[in-house]
Amino acid sequence: MTATIRALTLVADRKLELVAAPAPPAPSAGEVQIAIKAVALNHIDLWGFRGMAFAKRKLPLVIGAEAAGEIVAVGSGVTAFKTGDPVVMYGALTCGACRACREGRDNLCENVAGLMGFHVDGFARDRLNLAARLVIPVPPGVDLRDAACAPIAFSTVEHMLFDNARLQPGETVLVQAGGSGIGTTAIKMAKAIGCTVITTVGDDEKVEKAKALGADHAINYRKDRFETITRKLTNKKGVDVVFEHVGGEGFNGSLLCLKRGGRLVTCGSTAGPSVNLNLMQLFQQQYRIIGSFGASMRNIRDSLAKMAQGLVPVIDTEVPLADLERGLARLESRQVFGKIVVRF
Ligand SMILES: [Zn+2]
Numbered sequence: 001m002t003a004t005i006r007a008l009t010l011v012a013d014r015k016l017e018l019v020a021a022p023a024p025p026a027p028s029a030g031e032v033q034i035a036i037k038a039v040a041l042n043h044i045d046l047w048g049f050r051g052m053a054f055a056k057r058k059l060p061l062v063i064g065a066e067a068a069g070e071i072v073a074v075g076s077g078v079t080a081f082k083t084g085d086p087v088v089m090y091g092a093l094t095c096g097a098c099r100a101c102r103e104g105r106d107n108l109c110e111n112v113a114g115l116m117g118f119h120v121d122g123f124a125r126d127r128l129n130l131a132a133r134l135v136i137p138v139p140p141g142v143d144l145r146d147a148a149c150a151p152i153a154f155s156t157v158e159h160m161l162f163d164n165a166r167l168q169p170g171e172t173v174l175v176q177a178g179g180s181g182i183g184t185t186a187i188k189m190a191k192a193i194g195c196t197v198i199t200t201v202g203d204d205e206k207v208e209k210a211k212a213l214g215a216d217h218a219i220n221y222r223k224d225r226f227e228t229i230t231r232k233l234t235n236k237k238g239v240d241v242v243f244e245h246v247g248g249e250g251f252n253g254s255l256l257c258l259k260r261g262g263r264l265v266t267c268g269s270t271a272g273p274s275v276n277l278n279l280m281q282l283f284q285q286q287y288r289i290i291g292s293f294g295a296s297m298r299n300i301r302d303s304l305a306k307m308a309q310g311l312v313p314v315i316d317t318e319v320p321l322a323d324l325e326r327g328l329a330r331l332e333s334r335q336v337f338g339k340i341v342v343r344f
Helices: 043-050 150-164 181-192 204-213 226-233 250-256 279-284 297-308 321-333
Strands: 004-012 015-022 031-040 066-074 086-089 127-131 135-137 172-175 196-201 217-220 239-244 258-266 288-291 315-320 339-343
Touching (some): 015 321, 150 258, 172 181, 181 239, 250 258
Parallel strands (some): 172 196, 315 339
Antiparallel strands (some): 086 135
């Protein structure tokens, strides 16, 4: 009898099944075998779950785009890890050889072979083998549930705020959708360096939760126009940085919140991918609009170091593996405040 593992598999659009799959063989040279302990959910899982006509992929597909686990075997030539080490994984199959990879700009790899859990099989399975160069150690004291939020949520925010928007201590930042996984992270990271944080949320309960996280001002965008309140709060000057990931109707409102020369960084468009842009406003106000997708392995290491110092993710819910679909439904409903983590 061959050993089997559980693998949460997307068999058709919106149809997930927990299937028994063959256990991976012993890791090859340069690989490690990882026992997955926690998978965190992201909007990219929702895109995959709903089905995307333009994504190059084949079903069935094991889902799970960010995760944490433990090393259970090492292949020959691997010296950086030993059995029992807690780890997280870089979820894009980069080449490791192109100029971008060599310079540590992993998310600009020229030969990336796919995003795990989206184009190719992901992390929502008991065990898998992976190239050791894509594996990052988790520092002591960091819970694997929290560490599972480092490879996408934490590192994306790290990359957006610090590499791209160059957020400085003392600046004012508007964090859109502050109750989301990356929104809660952005509030905490910006407060940690001494910024003033204004955030938008969708209900009054979240206003209180966002303030409890450290946000200086939280606006219920369903009741009030966030651009009017933000301009009022900044004495009509506007904010230095807008952290955007919503798009749609609100995008131009976000631009109106910027001061002259301000920076808007965006990594998402959950409310719609197209907007009308007033180019005169763009150049006269000297705005900088920066697109951001993914992060480097350095961003993940920096995220884990922040967690070790106590800057931990806000966890909305933990669900067992068999209930992952319930977690996705909760993410889709926008009722979340923080991250949804699936425990193995
Ligand atoms: Zn590369």
